[in-house]
Amino acid sequence: MAEIMLLLVFCLLIAAAVIFKEDRRVRDELRTQLTQRDAELADARDDARRQTAEAVRLKRLVVESGRSPAERRQLDEEWQRLVASDEVVSRMREAGLSPERLVTSAADVATVQPLLERGVTGEEIAQAVTASQALADAVSAQGSVSTLSPAELVRLAGLGQAAERSGKGEHDWPPIINLSEAAGYSFAVGSADLTPEFAERLRSKIAEEVVKIMGRYDAGVVEVIGHTDEQAMGKRESNLDRDLIPVLSGKTDIGTLSPADNAGLGMARAVSVARLFRTDPRFSNVTVIPLSGGQMVLPGDAVSDGSSARDARERRRIEIRVRRPEQPTQP
CATH class of the missing domain: 1.20.5 (Single alpha-helices involved in coiled-coils or other helix-helix interfaces)
Incomplete structure (x- = not known):
């Protein structure tokens, strides 16, 4: 089974x-x-x-x-334009552009088109826009220039570039004019009287140079500094406290000054040069200030250690410096 x-x-x-x-x-x-x-x-x-x-x-x-030949030709042209338009739209989309956005921004496109026709690239336009915005922000942050017109801003920029190219920017120091006895710029011995040659050179070449420097640096103050060597002066009584200002203003003759030391002699000689400048019409709107370095300052702006009492013609000198007026401070 x-x-x-x-x-x-x-x-x-x-x-x-x-x-x-x-x-x-x-x-x-x-x-x-x-x-x-x-x-x-x-x-x-x-x-x-x-x-x-x-x-x-x-x-x-x-x-x-x-159709007539003209109608067929028109139809062909319209068909070709349609095909070309379709190709353009396709390329625009491939490049990430929106045809619809271009239609709504037609006015902006029309503004940019002349730049493109002149060979300006889109990247250059974008860089220019970025730079323009940065400039607008910088100008806005400067209250003193934010109200200036574009033409005025261009002018100021041009002045700044010219100053930079010539090395005469706002923070550059004007040159110092050094007139030493060793170079032929002399006074009478122990006196503030200018020799005729020195006075003539001050009125001509030197004054002209000072005026040019003031214009180049927009200066309005001239400082005249008298320097001496360390030879001691004979004992005499000084009248500078009484007669220095009248001599500078032209009320008293320079020959009446009688300094008793090198500091006073440096001041008297500075007053003699400053007085000559003050009578020059080219200095009518300029503040001329006489100062004294006495025997303290060596050529090259080094401070003397007091160890050289010899006859040093290069130390007996006049220095002329220009600067802008100081702004008054609020108390």
């Missing part, structure tokens, strides 16, 4: 295998047929598109056959 059952099961398995195999074959045939149908359908669609395109072409030919 058991053998019969085993035989029956074996037969069933064989039958099932045959059925499964036949089912697979049927599925494979159906899949093949489906693939063929898809290919045929794709070909049919392609044929339909070609036929549609051909129909459109034939229809256009039919329509154009009834």
Whole structure:
């Protein structure tokens, strides 16, 4: 009985295998047929598109056959413009531009277009805008120049560039004019009287040079500094406290001054030069200030240590410096 059952099961398995195999074959045939149908359908669609395109072409030919040559030419031109426009729009989108935004900003585009036609690149325009904004911010931060017109700003910038090129900026010091006895600029011994040669050179070449320096540096003050060597002066009574100001103003002759020491001699000689400048019309709007360095300052702006009492002609000198007037301070 058991053998019969085993035989029956074996037969069933064989039958099932045959059925499964036949089912697979049927599925494979159906899949093949489906693939063929898809290919045929794709070909049919392609044929339909070609036929549609051909129909459109034939229809256009039919329509154009009834038009005049001028109408056909106009139609061709319009078609070419349409194709070109479509190409331009495609390129704009590829470059990240929005045609719609350009339409709304047509006025701005029209403003920029002349610059592009002159060869200015978009990058240069962007840099110019950035620089302009930075300049506007800088000008806004400067209250003293924020109200100036562009022309005035350009003028000031030009003056600044010219000063920078010539080394005469606002913070550059004007040159010092050094007139030493060793170079031929002398006074009478122990006196503030100018020699005729020295006085003539002061009125001509030296005054002209001082005026030029004042104009170049926008200066309004001239400082005349008298320097001496360390040789002691003979004992005498000084009258500078009483007569110095009258001599400077021209009320008293320079020869009446009697300094008692080197500090007084330096001041008296500075007054002698300052008085000559004050009588020159070119210095009518200039403040001329006499000062004394006495025997304290060596040439080159070094302070003396008091160890040289010899006859030093290079130390006996007049220095002329120019500067701008000081602004009065609020108490």
